[in-house]
Amino acid sequence: MDNTQICECANCGWKGPSSEADLGIDVLLSLPERVDPGEPFPAGECPKCKSLCHVEQALPILAIVVEGGIVQAVVSDKPGLVKLRDLMVIDYDAEGADLDEISLVPQEGGTDAEAIVVSHSISLARINLAGILPLIPASEDNAS
Numbered sequence: 001m002d003n004t005q006i007c008e009c010a011n012c013g014w015k016g017p018s019s020e021a022d023l024g025i026d027v028l029l030s031l032p033e034r035v036d037p038g039e040p041f042p043a044g045e046c047p048k049c050k051s052l053c054h055v056e057q058a059l060p061i062l063a064i065v066v067e068g069g070i071v072q073a074v075v076s077d078k079p080g081l082v083k084l085r086d087l088m089v090i091d092y093d094a095e096g097a098d099l100d101e102i103s104l105v106p107q108e109g110g111t112d113a114e115a116i117v118v119s120h121s122i123s124l125a126r127i128n129l130a131g132i133l134p135l136i137p138a139s140e141d142n143a144s
Contacts, residue, residue, distance in 0.1 A: 007043040011051035018043045021053050057081075061129040062122070069093075071118065075125035082122050091116040 005018045021044030034052055035042065042052040060078035064071055071089045076082050092115045094102050104112040 005043070006056045007046075007053045008056045009046035009049060009051055009053040012046060012049040014046050014048040014053065015056065016047070018055065020047050021045060022047065061125075061133065063125065063127075063129055063132075064089075071120060074120045074122050075127070075129070076122050077125050077129045079122040079124050084122070087120050087122065089118045089120060091118070 006015055007018045007021045008015045021042075023042075023044035027045045031042070040054055043055050044053060045051070046053045060076045060081045062074070062076045062082055065073040065075060074087055090105060092105075092113060094114045094116050097116055101116050102114050103117045105115045105117065107113050
């Protein structure tokens with residue numbers, strides 16, 4: 001295992017380098033009782049609380065690609081890890097749309113608004129999303 005990877009403990013919240021997580025023989029021998037089928041292989045035992053800890057997984061990056069005001073695609077660097085029930089685009093600029101394209105979208109307060117609602121699936125990105133992240137200006141909305 002790469003000792004530069006960061007591990008995290010779901011039990012106590014500890015985060016640190018994988019070199020600090022104990023994966024000695026005692027821990028290895030105890031794994032059959034401590035790891036459920038299908039659970040990822042642990043990085044070791046947390047030095048703080050002795051629960052099993054795992055390598056921190058990078059969150060997927062999601063991008064909505066728009067051209068001419070129309071969503072062309074929804075892409076991710078890890079589409080299989082994006083957990084969404086549904087992804088929809090709600091376009092309130094419905095002026096000029098055909099009647100069969102318009103939906104009434106319930107609003108706060110019990111009113112309805114006309115909009116075009118389109119469902120999208122998430123595809124594998126063919127662009128370097130991680131390389132684009134540093135180009136986004138910092139703001140209160142996207143500060144991490």
